[in-house]
Amino acid sequence: MGRQFVIVGAGYTGMAAVERLRNEGFDGRIVMIGDEPHYPYERPPLSKDYLRGALARERLFPRPDSWYAEHGVEAVLSTRVQRVALAERAVELSGGKRVAYDRLLIATGGRPRPLRGIAGDRVLYLRTLDDADRLRAWLAPGSRLVVVGAGFIGCEVAATARAAGVAVTMVEALDWPLGRVFGDEIGALVAEIHRDEGVDLRCGEAVASVTEHEAEVAVTTSGGAAIACDVVAVGVGIAPNVELLAGTGVQLDNGIVVDEYCRTNADGVYAAGDVANHEHPIFGRRMRVEHYDNALRQGAAAAANMLDRKVVFDDPHWFWSDQYAYNLQYAGCADGWDQLVMRGSIHDRQFAAFYLRQGRIVAAFGVNRGKDVLAAKRLVHARAHVAPDVLRDESVDLRALAARKGP
Numbered sequence: 001m002g003r004q005f006v007i008v009g010a011g012y013t014g015m016a017a018v019e020r021l022r023n024e025g026f027d028g029r030i031v032m033i034g035d036e037p038h039y040p041y042e043r044p045p046l047s048k049d050y051l052r053g054a055l056a057r058e059r060l061f062p063r064p065d066s067w068y069a070e071h072g073v074e075a076v077l078s079t080r081v082q083r084v085a086l087a088e089r090a091v092e093l094s095g096g097k098r099v100a101y102d103r104l105l106i107a108t109g110g111r112p113r114p115l116r117g118i119a120g121d122r123v124l125y126l127r128t129l130d131d132a133d134r135l136r137a138w139l140a141p142g143s144r145l146v147v148v149g150a151g152f153i154g155c156e157v158a159a160t161a162r163a164a165g166v167a168v169t170m171v172e173a174l175d176w177p178l179g180r181v182f183g184d185e186i187g188a189l190v191a192e193i194h195r196d197e198g199v200d201l202r203c204g205e206a207v208a209s210v211t212e213h214e215a216e217v218a219v220t221t222s223g224g225a226a227i228a229c230d231v232v233a234v235g236v237g238i239a240p241n242v243e244l245l246a247g248t249g250v251q252l253d254n255g256i257v258v259d260e261y262c263r264t265n266a267d268g269v270y271a272a273g274d275v276a277n278h279e280h281p282i283f284g285r286r287m288r289v290e291h292y293d294n295a296l297r298q299g300a301a302a303a304a305n306m307l308d309r310k311v312v313f314d315d316p317h318w319f320w321s322d323q324y325a326y327n328l329q330y331a332g333c334a335d336g337w338d339q340l341v342m343r344g345s346i347h348d349r350q351f352a353a354f355y356l357r358q359g360r361i362v363a364a365f366g367v368n369r370g371k372d373v374l375a376a377k378r379l380v381h382a383r384a385h386v387a388p389d390v391l392r393d394e395s396v397d398l399r400a401l402a403a404r405k406g407p
Contacts, residue, residue: 002028008081009107010034013273016299030073035080046132047156103306106271110238120212122231141165144229150177153235159323169200240275255288260312262302272302281314291319316380331377332363341388359385378402
C-alpha cells in the first residue's frame with residue numbers, strides 16, 4: 001500500500017507543497033484539507049487589484065479546480081481539522097472523521113488579530129477572498145473609511161480606497177507607518193506618501209472605541225479624537241492557527257516551531273508558511289514570515305523534505321507592496337542594524353536602502369528599485385560584506401556584484 005501524505009491548509013503553501021510532491025515523483029495519496037470553500041488562490045491582490053475591482057475573481061486562482069483531481073489530490077474543503085492525533089498518525093476533522101497520514105504538513109496560516117472589545121457588522125478584517133468581497137462593497141466614491149493599523153495590509157487598503165475615491169483616515173499606534181520594520185526615516189517617507197495622496201494619517205494613537213449608528217460609525221481614538229465613517233477596516237497583524245496541535249507536545253512558540261528542514265519535534269510532522277516559526281541559518285535566529293513568496297518557497301521546501309530530500313530552507317525572504325505609483329520591495333531581515341546606506345534619492349522617492357550590521361548586508365528596502373533589492377537579496381544570502389561607498393555608487397552594477405559574491 002502506498003504512502004499517504006496529508007496537508008492541512010488549502011492556501012498557497014499547501015498548493016506549492018502539492019506541486020512539489022508531484023513534480024518530485026511522489027505517487028502516493030495526497031489529501032489537502034482546507035476550512036475555506038475555495039481552492040488555493042492568491043492573497044496579495046485581495047488588498048490591491050481585486051479589492052478595487054480591477055481583477056476578475058477567476059484570475060485569483062493559479063490552477064483550475066480540475067487540476068487537483070487530475071493530479072490525484074483529494075481536496076477536502078469547508079472542513080476544519082480539530083486536532084492531530086500523533087500516536088495514531090491521524091488528523092480528526094470537524095465532522096468526526098479521521099484521516100491517517102504517513103507524513104503531515106501543517107499549513108494553516110493565520111487569522112486577523114481582533115481589536116480587543118471592539119466588534120460590529122461594519123468592523124471588517126481582510127484575510128480571505130470572502131473578506132475582500134465584503135470590504136469591496138463599501139469602497140464607493142464619497143464613502144468614508146477608517147483603517148486601523150498602518151502595516152502593509154493597512155497601507156495597501158488605504159491606497160486602494162483612495163484610488164476608488166474613498167475618504168480615508170488611517171490610525172496607527174506607533175510613531176510611523178512601518179517604522180518598526182524599516183526605521184524612522186523610511187517610516188516618515190511612507191507617512192508622507194500617504195498624506196500626499198489625501199490620507200488623514202494619525203500616528204501615535206490607538207482606537208479606543210467603535211460605535212455603530214444607523215447612519216454612520218463613530219470611532220474614538222486614545223487621544224480623544226472622534227472620527228465619523230461608514231466602515232472600519234482593521235489590519236493589526238495575524239495570529240498563527242496552531243489550535244489543532246494544542247496539548248499534543250508539538251512545540252509551539254509564536255507559531256509552530258520548526259528547524260531548517262521545516263520539521264517539527266514530532267515524527268513525520270512538518271509546518272510551513274505563515275504558521276511556521278522557522279530556524280533561519282543565515283540570520284541565526286527564529287522567525288515567522290507572513291508573505292506570499294515565503295508561502296510558496298517554504299511550502300515547496302517542506303514537501304521536498306517530506307520526501308527525505310534534506311533541503312535546507314535558507315531563503316533570505318522577499319516581499320513587495322504596491323501603493324499608489326510606488327512599488328515597495330524588501331529583502332532580508334533587519335531586526336537590528338548599525339548603518340543605513342542610501343542609493344538613489346529618497347527625496348525623489350526612487351532609492352534603495354541597505355541595512356548593514358557590522359559591515360554585512362542583512363536587508364534592503366527599495367522604492368521603485370526592484371532590481372537593486374533583488375540583487376541585494378543575493379548579497380544577503382551570501383552574507384556579503386560590501387563597503388558603503390560601493391553601495392551608494394550608482395555606477396556599480398549591483399547584479400554583477402551579487403553574481404561575484406553570491407552562492
